[in-house]
Every structure is written in structure tokens, then in C-alpha cells.
Amino acid sequence: MRGISNLFSGWWFYFVVQDHQITVHLSAWSGRERIWVDDQLVSKKFNFGFRSEHEFRASDTVFRVTAHPTSYMIAEIECKLVGDNVNESATLALLPRNFWHLNGIFLKLLGVTVLAAFVSGILVGITGGVL
DSSP, rough: OOOOOOOOTTTEEEEEETTTEEEEOOSSOOOOOOOOTTTEEEEEEOOOSEEEEEEEEEEEEEEEEEEEETTTTTEEEEEEEEETTEEEEEEESSSSSSSSHHHHHHHHHHHHHHHHHHHHHHHHHHTTOOO
């Protein structure tokens, strides 16, 4: 299994099963989901829910693809491909696992800024804008 993910193109999962290349694309923006078998589109739909399921046939085998988030903090999705004697899964994230740790200083500054704006709004509201 290979895969790529980024904020602009979403999640791309690639499976090789029974001499078939199965590609699963989940958009990060539009809710569009598409599945190809050997570059032929076999399933598509729009989904804005937390769980997705597709069923399709390739080489007289019925496959089921499910996808669901495993971490909202880093936009991580687990994609499973299940069929006759096939049970593969892969996980991809839009952000690196240490994203929030690395950006701790930024988040603290953002929090202080939001708090300062909130307190300023309260003071302006209490004083009626006289200050």
C-alpha cells in the first residue's frame, strides 16, 4: 500500500490486490469520494459524514472500502479494503503527528491573542466604548 495526503488534494490510498491497482481518493474539501480499479472509475459519491462505505466488483470479487477518521487533530483517516481473502488497511494524515507539539508556541500566542481580544471586548462593552 502506498498513499499520499495533503491539504490541497486530500487523501490518496493505493492498493495492489489480485493484480489490480485500486485507488481511493477522499477530498479534503468537497466531500467527493472516488474509487478506481486499473484507472477505471468504479464508485463515486459525495459524503460529509464521519464514515464512508463503497462496494464494487473487480474480477468476480466484491470489494468493500470503508474510511473513517482516527484522529481529528491531525486529520488522519483509516481506509480499509475488504474482499475474498483480502483485508488491507492504511492510515494517512494531512498533518504530521508532531504538528501540535511543534506549533506549541504558535498556539500559545494565538490563545493569548484570542484571550486579549475577548477581554478587550468585555471592557468596551462594560464601559460603553468610553475608554
